[in-house]
Amino acid sequence: MTEAAQKAVKETQKPETFAAKAYAAHSAAAPLAPFTLPRRSPRPQDVQIEILFCGVCHSDLHQVRNEWKDVMPTVYPCVPGHEIVGRVVKVGSAVKKFKEGDIAAVGCMVDSCRVCANCRAGEEQYCENFMTLTYNGEDKILGGVTYGGYSDSIVVEEPYVLRVSNKLDPAGTAPLLCAGITTYSPLRHWNVGKGQKVGIVGLGGLGHMGVKFAHAFGAHVVLFTTSANKTADALRLGADEVVISKNEAEMQKHAGSFNFILDAVSADHDLNAYLQLLKLDGTLTLVGAPEKPAPVYAFNFLMKRRRLAGSAIGGIRETQEMLDFCAEHGITADIELIRIPQINEAYDRLLKSDVKYRFVIDMASLKQSA
Ligand code: NAP
Ligand code: ZN
Ligand code: ZN
Numbered sequence: 001m002t003e004a005a006q007k008a009v010k011e012t013q014k015p016e017t018f019a020a021k022a023y024a025a026h027s028a029a030a031p032l033a034p035f036t037l038p039r040r041s042p043r044p045q046d047v048q049i050e051i052l053f054c055g056v057c058h059s060d061l062h063q064v065r066n067e068w069k070d071v072m073p074t075v076y077p078c079v080p081g082h083e084i085v086g087r088v089v090k091v092g093s094a095v096k097k098f099k100e101g102d103i104a105a106v107g108c109m110v111d112s113c114r115v116c117a118n119c120r121a122g123e124e125q126y127c128e129n130f131m132t133l134t135y136n137g138e139d140k141i142l143g144g145v146t147y148g149g150y151s152d153s154i155v156v157e158e159p160y161v162l163r164v165s166n167k168l169d170p171a172g173t174a175p176l177l178c179a180g181i182t183t184y185s186p187l188r189h190w191n192v193g194k195g196q197k198v199g200i201v202g203l204g205g206l207g208h209m210g211v212k213f214a215h216a217f218g219a220h221v222v223l224f225t226t227s228a229n230k231t232a233d234a235l236r237l238g239a240d241e242v243v244i245s246k247n248e249a250e251m252q253k254h255a256g257s258f259n260f261i262l263d264a265v266s267a268d269h270d271l272n273a274y275l276q277l278l279k280l281d282g283t284l285t286l287v288g289a290p291e292k293p294a295p296v297y298a299f300n301f302l303m304k305r306r307r308l309a310g311s312a313i314g315g316i317r318e319t320q321e322m323l324d325f326c327a328e329h330g331i332t333a334d335i336e337l338i339r340i341p342q343i344n345e346a347y348d349r350l351l352k353s354d355v356k357y358r359f360v361i362d363m364a365s366l367k368q369s370a
Contacts, residue, residue, distance in 0.1 A: 014142060015040040021366050022151035023340055024077035028066040031344040035077055037147045039155050047098050047161045048090035049106065054149035055083025055175040055333070056359035057205060058266045059289065061347050063136055067291040075136055081149025082108040082134040083177040083360075085170045095158045103170055105162040105323070106154060107177035108313045110134050110146060114159075122317040150340065152366050162320055165327035172332030175205055175358040176323060178313065179333060183210035183262060184322040185314035186285045187217060190260050194218035199254075199261035201245070201274060203230045203237075204350075205333070206264035206287055208357035211237045212331055214262075222254065224274075227353055237334070237357075245269075251277070256304065264288045266350075275300035275308065283307045333358045339365035 017038035024035035042048045060080035062068055084106040088098050098104055111132035112124040119127050132138060135148030148154075164173055183206055192198050198219040200210040207223070214221045215238025223239040225231070231242045243250050251273060258277050265288040274284050275296065282304065300306060314322065326332065334357045338346055346359045 015043055017041065017142065020147075020151050020153045022079045022147060023343060023366070024079045024147075024150075025064040026077050028064070028074065032064070032150070032347075035079065037079060037151065038142065039147075039151075039153055040142055042090050042092045042155055044092040044094040045157050046092045046155050047088055047095055047104065047158055048153065048155045049084070049086040049104055049161070050089045050153055051084055051086040051149055051151060051363045053085045053171045053174040053363060054081040054151075054361045055178065055205070055335075056081075056338075056343070056346055056350070056361065057083060057175075057178050058350055059178070060148075060150075061350055062266070062289065062291065064347075068289070072136065075145040078136055078145075079147035079150055080135050081151065081361075082106070083174045083179070083358075084134070084149035084154060085164060085174045085177070086154070086363075089153070092158075097158060097163065098161060103164045103166065105164050105173065105177050106134060106149070106156050106160065107162065107181060107319055108134055110137070110156045110160050111140065122315040124315050125313045150343070150361065152363055160316060162316070162323055164323060167327045167330075168323070169332055171337060171360050171362070172335055173323070173326070174360050175209070175333035175335065176326055176331075177319070179205040179209045179358060180213075180326065181314035181319045181322050182206055182287050182311070183264065184213050184325070185318055186262060186287060186309075186311035187213050187260075188318070189311065190283055190285065192217050192219050192260055196220065196259040197222065197257055199224055199258050199274070199277065200239070201261060201263040202265040202288065203227065203234055203357065204264065204266065204353065204355065205358040208233075208237055208334060210262050210264055211239050214238070215240075216325075216329055216331065219260075222258075233334075233356065245273070258282050260285070262287060266290060268292055268294065270294075271296050271308070272300050275306055278304060278306045280304045281306070283309055285309045285311055287311055333360075335360045337362050339368075341365070
């Protein structure tokens with residue numbers, strides 16, 4: 001078959017689409033504005049979700065402004081959003097776990113190859129053929145790019161849709177789909193728990209979930225912040241101690257004492273300052289993804305056999321485990337609910353570390369706007 005004929009066949013196999021309302025960025029410098037996008041009509045294996053709430057992750061801002069251009073260049077128009085909670089409005093004939101009216105959630109990925117070793121191990125976020133990201137990923141069904149949760153609906157294959165307990169508040173649950181799993185997964189992987197001294201760096205969306213989980217797992221939790229005015233909140237959220245990271249004397253008091261530190265900072269900062277706080281065999285794990293690389297001194301590793309690691313979101317099975325853990329322990333994010341026209345202002349505030357502690361968009365506001 002010629003290439004043109006193959007393309008024609010592919011076109012005829014494409015599912016029907018319907019129009020969804022959304023907010024998109026049309027360039028790195030443009031503010032987000034109303035946009036209409038096509039969603040596929042559900043196929044037998046698909047779940048169609050009316051989005052009720054979508055969290056605002058700092059990754060949305062990095063991506064919209066093309067700050068990760070070397071690793072994940074942004075395709076415009078870009079519709080961000082990967083902390084999605086909504087109501088199931090339609091299911092395909094092969095769908096088993098969901099029915100119309102259920103509350104369901106979607107996180108940072110909507111597909112992966114399902115056959116590589118990492119997918120089979122339930123670590124789809126490390127798919128050897130790269131997961132399909134919820135936005136700015138390759139849309140393998142409709143072609144073009146995937147569009148995220150700053151929208152009134154999304155259609156996702158059943159294995160990538162999460163169940164949400166009706167014990168959980170849906171708005172406070174949305175941030176669990178990225179900020180929650182991204183902190184839960186490394187804390188579990190490095191067996192954080194009782195008898196351990198654990199640091200969380202940065203009290204933003206990720207950091208405040210990290211504090212909640214490390215506390216729930218029984219660790220002694222120290223929060224590092226550049227914002228002295230967040231001290232009382234950090235203690236209320238579960239920190240046992242708060243250190244103002246700009247204060248060198250305060251930092252020095254903790255030298256060589258940590259088992260594990262989780263770094264959730266979105267901008268440039270000195271990693272050496274945190275490596276020095278680790279004890280023998282301690283690990284500093286990065287989940288924050290600043291635009292620029294950070295220099296590290298070899299001696300900070302040599303002297304105490306310390307390690308520097310990273311972690312990306314979490315697999316589907318672990319995300320479900322995290323949601324169930326949250327339902328059991330009454331954990332949700334602390335949120336500021338916004339309407340979608342406020343999104344650009346919310347980005348400005350994120351850049352000033354001024355959010356308590358996650359913006360969540362009330363998607364009903366999309367119906368009323370434009
Ligand atoms: P956020 O809500 O904006 O929080 C970031 C926090 O970092 C701020 O609240 C602030 O905490 C601290 N901070 C900001 N600028 C700083 C600076 N110049 N020096 C030191 N500290 C600074 O962001 P987020 O949504 O939690 O995301 C955090 C990072 O994780 C982003 O880079 C994001 O892209 C990344 N991320 C990674 C994954 C993954 O899979 N690994 C998933 C989601 C997000 P204080 O005010 O307490 O200092
Ligand atoms: Zn995120
Ligand atoms: Zn795979």
